[in-house]
Amino acid sequence: MKSAGGEGIFNQTGGTNTVAGNLTLGLAPGSSGTYTLDGGTLNVGNIVYGGGRGVFNYNGGTLNVTGNSVALNAFVSNSNFTLGSGQTLTASEGITNNANGSFTVGAGATVAAGGLGLVNYGLLGGTGTVAGNVISSGNVGPGNSPGMLSITGDYTQSALGTFTAEIGGLLAGTQYDVLNVSGTAFLDGLLNVSLYDLGGGLFAPHAGDYFDILTASTITGSFSSLSFATLSDPNLFWRVSYLTDAIGTTDVVRLSVAQNAVVPAPVPEPETYAMLLAGLGLLGVAGRRRNKRAA
Template sequence: MTNTGTINLSGASSIRLPSGGPAFTNAAGGTLNIDSTAGWSFVSNPTTQDGVVDNAGTINVNSGTSWEVAFNQAGTGSLNIAAGKFLSLQNGQSVAGTVNVGTGSTLWVSERHGVNASFSGTTIGGSGTVQVVGGAGPVADFTNVSAPSAKLLVGSGGTANVLAGTTTFAALEITGGTLSGAGTLNVTASLNQSGGSQSGAGITVLASGATGTLGGVSVGRNLTNLGTLDLSGTSISGLFTNDGTVNVTGAVNASGGMQQNAGLTTVPAGQTLGVGGSGLVLAGGTLMGNGMISGNVNNSAGIVAPGASPGILTINGDYTQGASGVLAVDVGGTVAGTEYDQLVVNGNVFLDGNLSTTLFGSYTPLPGDSYTFVSATGTITGSFANVSQPVGLLPPVAAVSPLTGAGELIVSVVSPSLPPAIEPTYNYTVVATEISSEPVENILVPVLGVEGTAGTEESSLEKKPPACS
C-alpha cells in the first residue's frame, strides 16, 4: 500500500499490516494524519511486530498512540508529534530525516525485536523528549543526531548508544539503564543522572553555560565539563576534564584521573575528591576549598588556593608545583586554618613557580610573626621562584623539622608593616622684612616648631620686633 496523497486516520481506526507482508509506504509528498483514539494506529503480529511502515513523506501524530510495527524513515521524511502527545515505537528500526517532538510530547523507543532503533543524521526539532525506557530492553543508536532543544531520557531497561561522530541534545537525563558508545554526546543545557550508568569509549560533554548534577552514579566513559557541574557520590573511571566549574558536594572518585585547563574546582570541608591515573593535573584554573584531595596533584600552570579565606586544603599524595603554578594564601593572623590558609600534604612536596600572599581584615604583621603555609609529612624540595607578598613578609625558606621529619615552609615577618616615622624638624622663626606702622609689641610672626610628641608639627604665633631694612 502506497500513499501519495493525504490519509486522515480518525475515530478509533487503525491500519493492520500482515506479518511478513507488504509495507505501508508513505511516499514523498504523501501525508498521513493520525487523529485516531485507538491505542494502536499501526498493528501487526503482536509477537514479532514485523509489519513495516516506510515514510518518505510527512506523518503527523496528533493523538497518543503506539505502533506495533517496524518503522523506517528516509532522509526526506518528516515525523511530527504534536505537543503533549506521545508515540511509542515498538519496533522502530531506522529513523533519518526530521523528527519534531512538540513541547511536552514524547517519542518513546519502548521495545526491541532483534534490531536496534537507529537514528542517523536525524534532526530532532522541538523541546519534547526522546525516551529509551522499557522492561523489554529497548536499544537506540544515535549517530550525528542534532536535537538542540530536545531531551534524551534513558531509563530502566533502556540502552542509548552514541555511536561515531557527535550527537547533540539540549538535555540528558539518566534515571536507569545505560548510556554507551564511542561517540561524543554534547549536552547544551542540562545534565542530570540519578541512576543507571555511562560506559564506552566516547565522551559526554556538558557545554559552556549548561548545568549538571551527578549523584550516586557511575560514569565509565570520558567526561568533559565546560559548564557548572555538581558531583556527589560519583565514580568516574574515564578521564575527567574540567574547563568550567566543579562543585564537590559528596565523595567523588575520579579513578581515571582529572585534568583542569581552566575554571574552578571547589572541595568544601568534609568532602573528598579522589583522583587516580595521573592524579589531578592543574594546567589552568583554580583549586580551592577546605576538603581533601586523595591522590597526587600536579599544579603545572594553575592556582591552588587552600581554604575559603581562610582554611586548610589537604592532599593525601604528593604535591608538585611547576614554574607557572601558583600557591595563593590569605593571611589575617598567625593561626593556621582559622587566620591564614595552609596546604597540608601527606606526602612529598616539589616546589617551583609562585607564592602569592594577600592580607585580609584588620591584621597587621608584626616582627616575629610566622606562618606555615605548607606542611608535609614527607620532604619539601625546591622553592618558589617568585613571591608576591604584603610589606613586611620575608620570602619563604623551606625547613625540615628534626623532631618529626616533616617538611614545613615557613614565612616570617622581619619588619612591622607600619608607616615610616616622621623626621623631627628644628624650630625656626619667620621675621617680617618691612617696617610696620604697628607698634613693635603688636607685630605677630608665625613660628613652626616641634611640640609634644616627636614628629608632630604644630604652628604657633609669637611676638617679635620687626627687622630693619
C-alpha cells in the same frame, strides 16, 4: 546522542536534564560513554561508569549531584566546578582542571585521582582532600579564604605554577591558608602572599609572627619567585624559611615577619662634648671680636 561501535557521546548545551538515579557512562564492557556539559543544568543522583569507560567533560552550566559519588575513568573541567561537602569524586585515569577552570574541593569532600593525579592548569582550592598526586602549572589557593587543603600524595608545582596564601590571622587553617602534603612537595614557581580581612579589618602582622603555610613529609626545591603583600610598618619585612621539625618527620615552608635593625644615633663621649663646647666658645669670642672691628 551519537552511538558508533559501542561509543556514546552526549553534549548538553542548555535546558535542564534530570536523572533521578544514577547516570551511568560506559555501561557495557568494551563500550565508552562521554557526557559533555556546555550549558544548562544537569541534575543527577550519582555519576558512575559501568563495565566500559566513562568520561565527563564539564565546560559550563550547572552540575548538581544530589548523591555522594561521582565515579569515572576521567573528569575534565573547563569551568567552575565545586565538589560539595561530603561528596566523593573518583577518576581512575585522573582529573584535569584546565586553564579556564576553577576546581573547589569542599569541606569533607574527597577527590580520588588515579593516573597522573589531579593535573591543574587553572585554580585549585577548597578545604577537602585530594587522594592522589597534584601536578600544578596553575594556581593553588587552599581554603575558601582561608583554610586548609590536604593532598595525600605528592605535590609538584612547576615553574609556571603559583601557590597563593591568604593571611588573616595567626591560626593555621582557619585564619591563614595551609597546604598539607602527606608525600613530597616539589617546589618551583611563584609564592604569592596576600593579607585577608576576616571582618575586623585587614590583618596587620607584627614582628615575630609566623605562618607555616605548607607542610610535607619532604620538601624538594624552593619557590623561584616571591610576591608579598605590603606591610603597614615600613620597618617590617617578610621572610621565607624551609625548615624541618624537631622530630625530623615533617618539612615546613614558614612565612615570618621580621624587623629591620634600627641603628641608634651615636652618643658623643664626654671628651667630645668638652671639645664641642670649647669650639662653640671660641666661635663666640671670634664673633665678638668681629663685631667690635665692625663698630
